[in-house]
Amino acid sequence: MPAYRSKQVVVKQSAPSAAELSAGMLRRARILPREFYNRNPVIVGRELLGKLLLRREGRSLLAGRIVEDEAYLGALDPAAHAYSGLTPRNTVLFGPPGHAYVYFIYGNHYCLNVSCMPEGLGEGVLLRAMEPVFGLGAMALARGLELPISPSTAQLRLISSGPGRMADALGITRTRDNAKDVTSRRSDLWFADDGYRPERIAATPRIGIRKAVERPLRFVIAGNPFVSGKRVK
């Protein structure tokens, strides 16, 4: 597999607003190829920030811009699902890069990861938050929010600021999406590059874990209001 190189794109200093994005613009955004994911999850996690996560629901399109994620380093990382080795649940993490690993947590929520690195290493990136940019009404409805959704940042945060919220908004479930190839043009779930590059990225400790808590493997677009709130327990 060739090494991933970011293609020449027109770099946008500020993200286009939701009102500026059209379905056509989103469909034209370049789908991230498998070699993008065939790298260390620390690099993949940082470079996924600012990219688009898209979902096709019948004829309509849902989309958000990734603002927060976390790297999980397989056998080297006590906090990772793959740390204890291959199990029926985490099989996708040990498979080829660029596939969705979806798991169910706390009896309530699904979380979306994407597998990284060559097969067999169990590494991946957990998607934690996105800024909703297209299909806001449908995503708010999927989250059980009242319509019409207010355009205020405080209201929009309720759609997809948090891994469980994101999965709900996009209708992601283990049955529907686990093991899905997110690099395929035939997939209804994929990541794409529309040229936007975040100005500043920050690395912090990961959230909600008890092991390897000190490692700065959570990546956020610094100052972005759609990053999920950090809960101190």
Next chain:
DNA sequence: GAGGAGATCGTCT
């Protein structure tokens, strides 16, 4: 605004 606790069920031991 901060913090505690319940909800709820798949996965692993």
Next chain:
DNA sequence: GACGATCTCCTCT
């Protein structure tokens, strides 16, 4: 049977 890469509601300050 215990635990968990979370969210929401409720109470307290």
